[in-house]
Amino acid sequence: MRILLTGGCGFIGSAVVRDLVESGDHQVLNIDKMTYAATTQSVASVAASAHYDFLRADIVDGAAMDQAFLDFEPDAVMHLAAESHVDRSIDGPEEFLRTNVEGTMQLLQSTRRYLANETDKEQSFRFLHVSTDEVFGALGPLDKPFTESTPYSPRSPYSASKASADHLVRAWGETYGLNVLITNCSNNYGPFHFPEKLIPLVTLKAIAGESIPVYGTGDNIRDWLYVHDHAAALISVLLDGKPSETYLVGGNAERTNLEVVEAICDLVDERVGGVTGSRRDLIGFVTDRPGHDHRYAIDASKLHGELDWEPTVNFEEGLARTVDWYLANEDWWRAIQDGSYQGARLGLR
Numbered sequence: 033m034r035i036l037l038t039g040g041c042g043f044i045g046s047a048v049v050r051d052l053v054e055s056g057d058h059q060v061l062n063i064d065k066m067t068y069a070a071t072t073q074s075v076a077s078v079a080a081s082a083h084y085d086f087l088r089a090d091i092v093d094g095a096a097m098d099q100a101f102l103d104f105e106p107d108a109v110m111h112l113a114a115e116s117h118v119d120r121s122i123d124g125p126e127e128f129l130r131t132n133v134e135g136t137m138q139l140l141q142s143t144r145r146y147l148a149n150e151t152d153k154e155q156s157f158r159f160l161h162v163s164t165d166e167v168f169g170a171l172g173p174l175d176k177p178f179t180e181s182t183p184y185s186p187r188s189p190y191s192a193s194k195a196s197a198d199h200l201v202r203a204w205g206e207t208y209g210l211n212v213l214i215t216n217c218s219n220n221y222g223p224f225h226f227p228e229k230l231i232p233l234v235t236l237k238a239i240a241g242e243s244i245p246v247y248g249t250g251d252n253i254r255d256w257l258y259v260h261d262h263a264a265a266l267i268s269v270l271l272d273g274k275p276s277e278t279y280l281v282g283g284n285a286e287r288t289n290l291e292v293v294e295a296i297c298d299l300v301d302e303r304v305g306g307v308t309g310s311r312r313d314l315i316g317f318v319t320d321r322p323g324h325d326h327r328y329a330i331d332a333s334k335l336h337g338e339l340d341w342e343p344t345v346n347f348e349e350g351l352a353r354t355v356d357w358y359l360a361n362e363d364w365w366r367a368i369q370d371g372s373y374q375g376a377r378l379g380l381r
């Protein structure tokens with residue numbers, strides 16, 4: 033397949049790009065605006081491949097997207113480009129609506145305009161929109177996990193912008209007959225994760241022996257999925273999912289934030305000296321995120337039943353691999369710390 037992929041220099045997009053290109057089965061055009069969250073090192077291992085092309089462009093720029101479709105002649109779109117950090121959406125929601133809502137609309141429109149002149153591709157063309165479990169809102173401790181039929185109830189500017197995009201994608205499928213697919217996934221973690229998110233932020237603070245902030249009481253619960261398992265799910269849905277369907281993707285690994293942070297402290301203690309006693313002593317509880325969703329959990333049985341997908345990396349193994357990756361790739365995160373992000377608290381309203 034010729035796959036036009038957006039956001040391929042970000043955390044999840046780059047994992048998908050690496051897997052697609054390394055398979056040798058596909059031709060990939062990575063379109064990325066290169067925001068603060070993007071790094072070229074995340075795709076450096078495949079950048080020279082004949083199966084890979086890169087275009088620096090903004091998905092909101094309809095003319096640039098039209099030209100990219102004409103030049104690349106894709107068979108499918110994988111849409112991952114987004115503003116993705118809840119705390120930043122609290123500080124500045126405008127960019128989230130611009131990229132996540134308007135950008136998604138522009139991409140859908142460019143797809144339509146392209147297919148209007150490529151009628152032989154209309155039946156087979158696929159548009160996969162990558163979304164989040166946060167669109168479903170917050171669960172209570174005893175609630176059943178989210179399923180594909182859970183009503184939307186977004187509670188942050190980020191999740192509201194992603195929910196809006198999901199609705200647009202479904203509407204374009206119904207109204208214009210596009211073969212759309214939507215995935216909603218739980219929290220990812222793994223290599224090349226920008227250090228504003230919980231796991232890389234805590235890992236780097238633990239390595240440095242700095243105080244480790246935990247929001248509220250640390251009892252918020254997330255389901256965690258290793259990023260390459262998400263990438264495999266996305267490729268599987270793109271190739272074999274049923275058009276118009278939604279698939280939930282999850283890791284079967286619900287943990288409180290405090291459990292995650294303590295596990296990272298222990299892993300870093302095992303690997304690095306420099307701190308007297310346990311790094312758990314560095315943990316401090318800080319003002320909670322405004323509107324912090326209490327719990328997310330995913331029932332991924334549809335994806336398992338229809339496409340035979342399941343996570344291959346359990347949380348303990350994935351977390352150890354992730355900590356080891358950060359220890360081995362100091363150049364990558366030092367460049368970010370020297371440049372766009374030094375670990376400051378965001379999203380306090």
Ligand SMILES: NC(=O)c1ccc[n+]([C@@H]2O[C@H](COP(=O)([O-])OP(=O)(O)OC[C@H]3O[C@@H](n4cnc5c(N)ncnc54)[C@H](O)[C@@H]3O)[C@@H](O)[C@H]2O)c1
Nearest residue numbers: 039041042043044065066067069070090091113114219220
């Ligand atoms: N990280 C998670 O845990 C998670 C979980 C479920 C779903 N998702 C979704 O997966 C997708 C990827 O998430 P991520 O964590 O890799 O995000 P990320 O922030 O690491 O990367 C986003 C990428 O999109 C690019 N981008 C942003 N605005 C753009 C624009 N206007 N035009 C072109 N490119 C633009 C950025 O430069 C960056 O490379 C997002 O849609 C996100 O909502 C993420």
